[in-house]
Amino acid sequence: xxxxxxxxxxxxxxxxxxxxxxxxxxxxxxxxxxxxxxxxxxxxxxxxxxxxxxxxxxxxxxxxxxxxxxxxxxxxxxxxxxxxxxxxxxxxxxxxxxxxxxxxxxxxxxxxxxxx
Numbered sequence: 001x002x003x004x005x006x007x008x009x010x011x012x013x014x015x016x017x018x019x020x021x022x023x024x025x026x027x028x029x030x031x032x033x034x035x036x037x038x039x040x041x042x043x044x045x046x047x048x049x050x051x052x053x054x055x056x057x058x059x060x061x062x063x064x065x066x067x068x069x070x071x072x073x074x075x076x077x078x079x080x081x082x083x084x085x086x087x088x089x090x091x092x093x094x095x096x097x098x099x100x101x102x103x104x105x106x107x108x109x110x111x112x113x114x115x116x
Contacts (some may be wrong), residue, residue: 009085010067011045012078015039017067022046022060024069041076044069 011030018026024046025040028040048061049069061067067078 006088008084009087010061010065010078010081011085012081015078017041017069017078019026022077041069043076044071044076047075081106 007025009016010017012018012069015029015031015036016028018028024039024041024044025101027036027041028034029036046060047070048065061081063081063083065081069076069078069080
């Protein structure tokens, strides 16, 4: 049985998609190891596609299938998944602050507004 802190990393040709609870918490460039802050997959929910090629929110893609993220303005499709890794806890050290912040933000919540 997986621990609640466990999560998956979907590896594609150029990126790593760090997913916990079917929500994308981070995207890392495989060539540089840098976190991609403006990635449209962030906070999207993992989806699979139906026989007509439309994203649906059931099922988890397997190796060779494209990864889909839904919940943003439009669905995001990745290149085919090359590998899936199970990890015990979110990476520490080089983890950007946005991952830590997203742990306590509910989906759809707005960031606080700064006024002068």
